[in-house]
Amino acid sequence: MQIKVMEGILDKNDQISAELQERFRQSGILILNLLGSPGCGKTTLLENTIKALKSKLSMAVIEGDLFTAKDAERIEQHGVPVVQINTGGGCHLDANMIRSALDCLDLTALDIIIIENVGNLVCPAEFNIGEDVKVTVLSITEGDDKPLKYPLIFKQASAVLLNKVDLLPYTNFDMQSAVGDITSIHPGVTLLQVSCQSGTGLEDWYNWLIEQARMKRARRASNV
Amino acid sequence: MQIKVMEGILDKNDQISAELQERFRQSGILILNLLGSPGCGKTTLLENTIKALKSKLSMAVIEGDLFTAKDAERIEQHGVPVVQINTGGGCHLDANMIRSALDCLDLTALDIIIIENVGNLVCPAEFNIGEDVKVTVLSITEGDDKPLKYPLIFKQASAVLLNKVDLLPYTNFDMQSAVGDITSIHPGVTLLQVSCQSGTGLEDWYNWLIEQARMKRARRASNV
Numbered sequence: 001m002q003i004k005v006m007e008g009i010l011d012k013n014d015q016i017s018a019e020l021q022e023r024f025r026q027s028g029i030l031i032l033n034l035l036g037s038p039g040c041g042k043t044t045l046l047e048n049t050i051k052a053l054k055s056k057l058s059m060a061v062i063e064g065d066l067f068t069a070k071d072a073e074r075i076e077q078h079g080v081p082v083v084q085i086n087t088g089g090g091c092h093l094d095a096n097m098i099r100s101a102l103d104c105l106d107l108t109a110l111d112i113i114i115i116e117n118v119g120n121l122v123c124p125a126e127f128n129i130g131e132d133v134k135v136t137v138l139s140i141t142e143g144d145d146k147p148l149k150y151p152l153i154f155k156q157a158s159a160v161l162l163n164k165v166d167l168l169p170y171t172n173f174d175m176q177s178a179v180g181d182i183t184s185i186h187p188g189v190t191l192l193q194v195s196c197q198s199g200t201g202l203e204d205w206y207n208w209l210i211e212q213a214r215m216k217r218a219r220r221a222s223n224v
Numbered sequence: 225m226q227i228k229v230m231e232g233i234l235d236k237n238d239q240i241s242a243e244l245q246e247r248f249r250q251s252g253i254l255i256l257n258l259l260g261s262p263g264c265g266k267t268t269l270l271e272n273t274i275k276a277l278k279s280k281l282s283m284a285v286i287e288g289d290l291f292t293a294k295d296a297e298r299i300e301q302h303g304v305p306v307v308q309i310n311t312g313g314g315c316h317l318d319a320n321m322i323r324s325a326l327d328c329l330d331l332t333a334l335d336i337i338i339i340e341n342v343g344n345l346v347c348p349a350e351f352n353i354g355e356d357v358k359v360t361v362l363s364i365t366e367g368d369d370k371p372l373k374y375p376l377i378f379k380q381a382s383a384v385l386l387n388k389v390d391l392l393p394y395t396n397f398d399m400q401s402a403v404g405d406i407t408s409i410h411p412g413v414t415l416l417q418v419s420c421q422s423g424t425g426l427e428d429w430y431n432w433l434i435e436q437a438r439m440k441r442a443r444r445a446s447n448v
Contacts, residue, residue, distance in 0.1 A: 037262045038345045038374060039366025066346065068373050089376065091315065091346040119373070120346055121262045122290065122315035141365035141388070142263025149292050149343070150262060152313065164365070170391055 013127055016095035020102075020130025028220030030112040030213045031130055035153055036137035038119030041163040043071045044196040045137060045205075046116060050078040052206050057111040057213055062101050064093040064118045071116060081105055092123040098130055111213050121146070125153040132216060133158040140164050141171055144178040151185045159190040159208060166195040237351055240319035244326075244354025252444030254336040254437045255354055259377055260361035262343030265387040267295045268420040269361060269429075270338060274302040276430050281335040281437055286325050288317040288342045295340060305329055316348040317341050323354075335437050345370070349377040356440060357382040364388050365395060368402040375409045383414040383432060390419040 024031050036042050050059060060081040063072040072084035083101045085093060098115065105113070115131065117124040125134075136157035138146055141164055147154045154160060160182055168175070175193070182191060190208060194201035248255050260266050274283060284305040287296040296308035307325045309317060322339065329337070339355065341348040349358075360381035362370055365388055371378050378384060384406055392399070399417070406415060414432060418425035 037343075037366075038370050039261065039363070065373060067375065070369055070373060089346075089350075091344070118346065119261075120315070120344060122313075122342065122344055123347065126313075139263070139365060141363060141391070142261075145294055146262050146343075149289060149294060151291065167365070167391065167394055170394060 010126065013095050016099055017128040017130045020095060020099060021132075024130060024132070025220065027107060027110075028217045029107065029110050030216040031132050032112065032114045032209075032212070033124075033129055033131035033134045034114055034116045034137065035121075035124050035134055035157070036119065037121045037139070037142060040119070040137045040139040040142065041196050042116050042119070042137050043074055045161065045163065045194075046075060046114060047078060048196050048199075048202055049114070049206065049209065050075070050080050052202070053209065054078070054080060056210065058109050060105050060110055060113045062098065062105075062113060062115040064097070064116060066090070066118065087118060091118055091120050092127050093117050093129055094127050095129045111217070112209070121150040121153055125150075125156055133212060135159045135161065137161045137163050138178075140173040140175075140178075141167055144174045144181075147178060147181040147185055154182050154185045154189070157186065157189060158212075159192065159205075160186075161201075161205065162191070162193045164195060164197070165193050165200055166198045234350065237319050240323055241352040241354045244319060244323060245356075248354060248356070249444065251331060251334075252441045253331065253334045254440040255356050256336065256338045256433075256436075257348075257353055257355035257358045258338055258340045258361065259345075259348050259358055259381070260343065261345045261363070261366060264343070264361045264363040264366065265420050266340050266343070266361050267298055269385065269387065269418075270299060270340060271302060272420050272423075272426055273338070273430065273433065274299070274304050276426070277433065278302070278304060280434065282333050284329050284334055284337045286322065286329075286337060286339040288321070288340060290314070290342065311342060315342055315344050315346075316351050317353055318351050319353045321353075335441070336433070345374040345377055349374075349380055357436060359383045359385065361385045361387050362402075364397040364399075364402075365391055368398045368405075371402060371405040371409055378406050378409045378413070381410065381413060382436075383416065383429075384410075385425075385429065386415070386417045388419060388421070389417050389424055390422045 069084045075082040083104045134157045285299045287308045293308045296306045299306040307328045358381045
């Protein structure tokens with residue numbers, strides 16, 4: 001019974017997600033679903049990314065949160081369009097929430113929409129929201145055992161960012177072990193070691209993102 | 225429809241949780257539901273707690289995890305009974321899982337069962353599992369904005385542990401702001417600043433736990 005209900009919800013969600021993907025296929029806008037635990041550094045990564053790339057890419061952000069607009073307020077200060085979704089306690093964003101949020105954005109001149117999901121390493125991985133790519137952020141302060149404990153979110157990610165590497169000297173995080181586990185769960189995944197505080201590794205992340213946006217536009221061009 | 229189903233599941237869960245509470249009321253065993261994000265330090269806290277208290281309190285542990293038995297293996301090395309529950313991808317423990325796990329424990333001589341929930345700051349807060357107290361662990365590396373962003377889990381906790389305070393000098397965590405937010409969400413909550421690496425604050429945690437177990441036994445004594 002419980003399982004059937006869950007399948008029902010996921011079916012409906014996948015249907016709306018596919019609708020959104022078709023809409024974005026035509027527009028050529030790259031849709032990125034940004035995932036990770038509470039406090040892994042998603043919002044700070046976004047702030048850095050906007051500062052570095054807003055002159056090169058036309059960006060908008062959708063912020064998912066249980067109750068507050070704290071993250072949207074942070075993003076707004078950087079001068080890009082942002083929509084806050086409050087799930088009212090819900091543990092993930094779904095495709096229907098994204099469809100509604102799009103009404104608040106001018107989609108005519110955008111290159112990329114980054115959707116920051118609810119901070120949660122479990123539930124958001126189960127719900128597609130019309131994205132081209134999922135990106136998972138893991139803070140090294142969370143421990144090197146997390147990829148094997150929460151494999152789905154690493155399996156589904158096109159890129160994994162190991163964040164807060166500036167704190168490596170103060171933790172017992174085993175980078176070799178974590179990298180080994182992530183690449184065994186998802187062979188070929190793009191794996192970047194970054195620090196949003198010191199800036200380490202962020203150039204590689206920006207270049208990856210620019211390339212994803214370029215490929216999305218190229219796919220549209222070949223479709224029309 | 226979605227909401228009705230959720231209520232149905234929660235009703236059934238609350239019913240089993242109440243059954244468990246009645247069972248533990250009679251036995252005088254303290255049941256503790258340990259909550260927090262992935263990597264906030266729940267398992268390390270448990271390891272420290274077992275080492276410090278196993279000569280004073282007879283303890284058992286129930287470990288909740290999506291797939292692996294990694295945490296249970298860590299606990300087992302400290303010589304206390306441990307049961308691993310794998311949720312198979314599920315984002316929280318429920319009362320029925322706990323009822324099943326109890327079949328694997330000898331309850332005759334226990335003072336306390338600590339249940340380490342799935343690493344998740346959202347969903348586990350919604351499901352009672354027969355516990356006397358919830359304890360929420362927040363790593364300071366997760367950021368001082370988390371209490372207001374995930375209020376339920378702080379509202380429901382009898383004690384909140386702010387962990388990894390040894391890393392405070394390397395982060396921008398505002399302790400005064402976090403403490404202010406937590407006590408505004410939950411006035412009177414027990415709030416402890418600890419480091420499982422350096423040992424800071426752990427004595428206060430141990431004393432709190434011993435006192436909770438003593439009170440539970442006293443309640444049983446006054447009931448029989």
